[in-house]
Amino acid sequence: MTDASDEQLVLQPPRPLRIGDAVPSFTARSTAGEISFDDYRGRWLLFFSHPADFTPVCTSEFVSIARAADKFAELDCALLGLSVDSLYSHVAWLKAIEEGFGVTIPFPLIEDPSMAIARAYGMLDATAQDTSTVRASYFIDPDGIIRAMTWYPLEIGRSVDEMLRTIAALQRTAGGDVVAPADWQPGDDLLYPAMPTMSDAHLGGESPTWFCRKRESE
Structure with missing residues (x-):
């Protein structure tokens, strides 16, 4: 972990996370200030990573997710993004999206330059040098348990409609x-x-x- 990111992991699992696992808690810097995972306890959370700022597929995903933010809110599902890029890169990218696409990103974007969070969540193996292949999504329930996860390759963007459908289905079948x-x-x-x-x-x-x-x- 680096002083620049100020990431503090409470737990680092010995293997990639699986459905049914409790997620590791962490504290990290984000575009909305310091974020603690514990702040999201008690509600659903879609925690998703992207390979890099200022890339075409990632930009299209953030625009689509931002435009659907009200629909996630209706499901009482918070949104939280992450990538290896620095906080300064995040701020510049989100500002460029706002100016170029007329879309304000309403959710925090976490920096992870040391890849500590990505590794703790099993997004990377121990020998990975960067997060260029990471496009992972974790659907986390109010108790901090993973209920679903998806992985997409670098070249393919995720479906926001499927993210919404997954959250709604998980909530409806929770009983x-x-x-x-x-x-x-x-x-x-x-x-x-x-x-x-x-x-x-x-x-x-x-x-x-x-x-x-x-x-x-x-």
Whole structure:
């Protein structure tokens, strides 16, 4: 860790994070001032990294995410970005986006020049020299547990619509009484969870698709 970034990690896992893991806490500098991960406890968080400032795909992602910020807010989901670039680069890039695209980035962007946070989250292996391949997203619940994650290569931008759909689906299925089918959108019908025993299976009646029972939206 470097004095310039003032990053302080409470925990560094020995392996890449997986779904169901508690995320490491940290304190770091950002475009909104010093950020502590603990500030986000109690609400959903989309924590995402990008390879580098002033690059075309990353710029398109930040513009799209910023334009959808109200939709994330409606889901009570905070947004938090990160890259290896310095705080000064972040500020200059976000200012250029505002002037060039007419879009203000409303969420903090963390600097990670030492790659300490990226490594703690398993975005990089121990031998990586830069974050040029990192385009990772972590969907974190109010208790600080990873509920989903996605990885995209350097050349392909993420889908903001899919980010929103993922958050909505995670929230809707959090109780464990339903699961979301392929291509589910808020308001669509859901499915009942799988039946683990023969007795449960008989509850499905004579339907040949007893193992895939639809639950109508409320």
